[in-house]
Amino acid sequence: MSSFKAYGKVSESDQAKLDARRKTCKRVAIISISSIVLVCVVVAAVVGTATHNSKKGDDSGKGTLSASVKAVCDVTLYQDSCYSSLGPVVNTSNFKPEDLFKLSIQVAIAELSKAAAQISDQGLFNGTVTDKLSVEALKNCGELLGLALDHLNESLSGDGSLLEVVEDLKTWLSSAGTYQQSCVDGFDDAKGELKDTIEKYLKTSTELTSNSLAIVSWISKVANSVKLRRLLSQDGTATSHGIPEWLHQTDRRLIESSDLRKKASIVVAKDGSGKYKTIGDALKAVPDKSKKRTVIYVKKGVYFENVRVEKSKWNVVVGFVARDIGFRNTAGAAKHQAVALMSSADQTVFYRCRIDAFQDSLYVHANRQFYRECDIYGTVDFIFGNSAVVLQNCKVFPRVPMTGQQNTITAQGKIDPNQNTGISFQNCTISPFGDLSSVKTYLGRPWKNYSTTVYMQTFMGSLIHPDGWLPWVGTTAPDTIFYSEYQNFGPGSVTKNRVKWKGLKTITSKVASKFTVHSFLLGSKWISDASVPYKSKL
Incomplete structure (x- = not known):
């Protein structure tokens, strides 16, 4: 994007008034999935509901259709939007189980396309928005909505076995939702009620995107619960879907x-x-x-x-290939938000890199990302965003901020419980860069309602405040966040006096393993293809 300010991360002085305006928005995408699996998943739910209805004397085809739509929509966060978008377009005489899943994406694409046209420079606001910040925000919003549409359209054209496809879909849908939310956040500093107007136009598309993500997540859970994993893993149609084809052994030797x-x-x-x-x-x-x-x-x-x-x-x-290179923003602390590196592409790898700035140094915006043996410097929220990211064997250096500021290492932006996003640190070190004896330094604070951050097997220096975590505003955090510390060590790792939030969890090795490269990034072949060392599990 041409302006990082438009992504909605702002200085501490603006946080309180922005918090009330932030709402949980959602996202988009799905694909044509193996028909046999969809039949098993959907029909099981539909038949159960339809059988229940038949006992009440409902023998009509319309009753069966309603049960089918209801079985899918009941797992979503926005059920009314789901019913109203899918019900009118389902043809009862040609009903197929997978059609409901495809249609959930198609209606989201249609709604988002309409909203994007209205928000564009040539649309509703053509010539009426003149202040510099708002014009920049509109430009960035157009790019973000374009990315969201790309993810939706790709989802309909993909291929692969259920286990591969569902996990990719969850990533793309999560990212599509992130892009739409980033568009809305970009108008935090806009004049008048422009942000409210933008949010209104994107309301339906974000809800439909969220519904699609909920449906995909449901498919994944049901598939696992009916023991289909072994059957699907033996499916000869499995492809290398999602793996960067451009980087094979010859390319690694070349690099x-x-x-x-x-x-x-x-x-x-x-x-x-x-x-x-x-x-x-x-x-x-x-x-x-x-x-x-x-x-x-x-x-x-x-x-x-x-x-x-x-x-x-x-x-x-x-x-x-993002190896042995430094990314630096020279704006300094006085300029507040100053991103050194933003990554929004899927399956990106950064190895032995240096990311150097003050506030908001590293923007892990969306999709799947891996950082290995990188040095990261910053002050306020200096690792932030809503990707699924693992930072492994990295050195994290909080530095001296502006007078009156506190250091917060992370500000994770998960906006929907079904998103597969979060920030995971494994085997990293957290040490001061400069004299921080008079500065409070925290592990992070919840930027959004479902903020997810985990520190595992990481050394924490004495600079970490005993509270560990800082509220975004006020004295507490939403109960829906997920923060955890697992097997960390060093003087700053003592958890006895940590904040008493419901969302701060004590986890087992089984739960911690979900935030490793193997589970959280859905495999590691794309990392090994980049000729970068990594640890797959705990």
């Missing part, structure tokens, strides 16, 4: 080879020895939606630029 410069498609060099002097210019030269791999070799140097790898730049491999 690690000493003669990478000779084999690179484009060379960037600050000293002028390459074709381009900036990374941005090199990316502009990459053909849009190219099926051919483009390798960009960036020679050693300091590059002062805002680098954006747009969604249209397919099959791009920057020589380091």
Whole structure:
């Protein structure tokens, strides 16, 4: 996005008045899933409900259809939206179980497309919004809604076995919801009632997105409960869906080879020895939606630029592949929010990187992400967002903030209980960068109602405040958050005087294992394909 401010993370002074305006919004996506599995899942629920109705004397086809729609909609958070969107479009004579799932995505796409057109520069607000912040927010919103639509449309065209597809769908739907919420949050500083208007136009699409995610989550739970895992794992139709096809063994050897410069498609060099002097210019030269791999070799140097790898730049491999590189925002503490690195793409890997700023240094915006042996510096909420992210063997360095500020390492933004998102630290170290003897430092605070953050097997220095966690506003946190500390060590890891929140959980190894690479990131082949070391489980 062209402005990070538009994502809705603001300075501490604005938090109280913003909290009341934040509501839980939702997301989007689903795919055509194995018919036999859907029949098992849906028909089981439908038949049970229909049988119950038949005992009451309801023999009509209409009664059966109502039971079918009800069986699906009852698992959603917005049941009225589900009934009103699916009921009128279901053809009783041609009813198939999987149609309800496809339709839940299709109606969400239709509603989001309409809302996006209304919100666009040429839509409802054409020429009527003039202040700089609002214009920037509208521009960013358009990009975010475009990403949400991309995830929905991809979901309808995917393929694979249920276990692969459902987990991918949950990720894409979670991200689609995040994009819509980010659009709304971007208008926090807009003049007048513009944010309320935007939220109104996105209300139905966010509800329908949430419903689709709830349905997918339900499928996953039911599939596991009826012991279909072994059957599906033997399904010969399983594909490498979701795995980055562009990075195989030959590519890894290329990346690690000493003669990478000779084999690179484009060379960037600050000293002028390459074709381009900036990374941005090199990316502009990459053909849009190219099926051919483009390798960009960036020679050693300091590059002062805002680098954006747009969604249209397919099959791009920057020589380091997010390896051994630093990302720094030089705005300083006085500028408040100043993101050094934002990642929004799925299955991104950062290895031995440095992310250096003050407030909001690392924006783990959406989808699945992995960070290994990275050094991360910051002050307020300096690791934030709503992706499913694991930070492993990383060094976390809270630093000296502005006078009067407190350090908070995380601000996780989960907005829906069905999202598979959260921040997970494993085998990391938390140490001060500078003299923090007079600064209170906390593990995090809940940005949204379902904020999820877990620290596991991590060293915590004495800089961590005994309370551990800080409320967003007031003196407590929503009961719906999920915060936990598991097998941590060091003087700051003592939990005796932690805040007494319902959402701060003591967990077992079984629960902790759900936040490992293997479970939380849904596998690890995409990480090993990037030739990066990792620990799969506890």
